[in-house]
Amino acid sequence: MGRIRVDLLAATGMALLAVCFAVLQRPSLSKPADAHDADRVAITAVLQAQQAAWNRGDVDSFLVGYWQSPELTFSGSNGVSRGWDGVLARYKKNYPDRAAMGELAFSDLEFRFLGPGAALVLGKWHLKREMGDIGGVFSLVWQKFPEGWKIVHDHTSTVSFPQPNP
Numbered sequence: 159m160g161r162i163r164v165d166l167l168a169a170t171g172m173a174l175l176a177v178c179f180a181v182l183q184r185p186s187l188s189k190p191a192d193a194h195d196a197d198r199v200a201i202t203a204v205l206q207a208q209q210a211a212w213n214r215g216d217v218d219s220f221l222v223g224y225w226q227s228p229e230l231t232f233s234g235s236n237g238v239s240r241g242w243d244g245v246l247a248r249y250k251k252n253y254p255d256r257a258a259m260g261e262l263a264f265s266d267l268e269f270r271f272l273g274p275g276a277a278l279v280l281g282k283w284h285l286k287r288e289m290g291d292i293g294g295v296f297s298l299v300w301q302k303f304p305e306g307w308k309i310v311h312d313h314t315s316t317v318s319f320p321q322p323n324p
Contacts, residue, residue, distance in 0.1 A: 194271045201279060201300055201307050205264055212262040217249050225301065225308040233313040245312075260287030275302035283314065292316055 192198075204223045211219035221242070224230055228241040232248060239248040253259045268280040277300040284293035299311040 194269070194277075197271065197277065197302070197307070198269050201269070201277060202267070204307055204309075205267070205279075209262050209264055212259060215256045215259055217246070217253065217259075221246050221249065223309055224312070225303070225310045227310075229310070231311045233311070235316060257287065257289060260285040260289075260291070276300065277302075277307070 208220050208223045211217075211222070224242060224245060226242045228243075230240070230242050230245055232239040232245045234248075236248070236252075239245050263284045263286070264281050265284070266280075266282045270278045270280075272278060279298045279300060280295070281298075282293065282295055285291060294315045294317040296312065296314040298309050298313075300307050301310045
């Protein structure tokens with residue numbers, strides 16, 4: 159009887175050990191790291207820096223997030239602006255002072271990576287201003303350069319979003 163008990167305990171121990179080994183060999187049940195996590199963080203950091211610059215009234219620093227090239231494009235309700243200088247001039251014309259600029263907030267960011275060095279980011283923007291709030295949607299095409307991620311094309315539209323009832 160003692161021998162059967164020892165064999166049973168040994169078999170149970172071996173089975174438990176086999177289960178533990180199998181569990182340890184399985185991939186983690188947590189979500190695996192996305193290959194683009196670092197890129198999302200880097201692009202989000204650029205957008206946060208742009209938002210901070212805008213909210214300081216610093217259009218020049220806001221434009222640091224854009225590719226400083228004659229090939230940069232911006233599409234909006236007034237057509238297409240071309241080149242970094244053209245996009246800067248568009249911003250300065252449409253937002254000549256702090257009152258027009260208001261306070262910028264980005265939200266609802268969606269990332270789609272188009273390759274190792276290209277991304278599409280969709281989102282919403284909102285300007286809180288004394289003269290009246292405005293907002294809309296944007297789609298930004300990003301390219302990764304040696305100095306980091308830059309916007310190479312911006313398509314921004316004004317959209318009226320339904321306001322929540324008080």
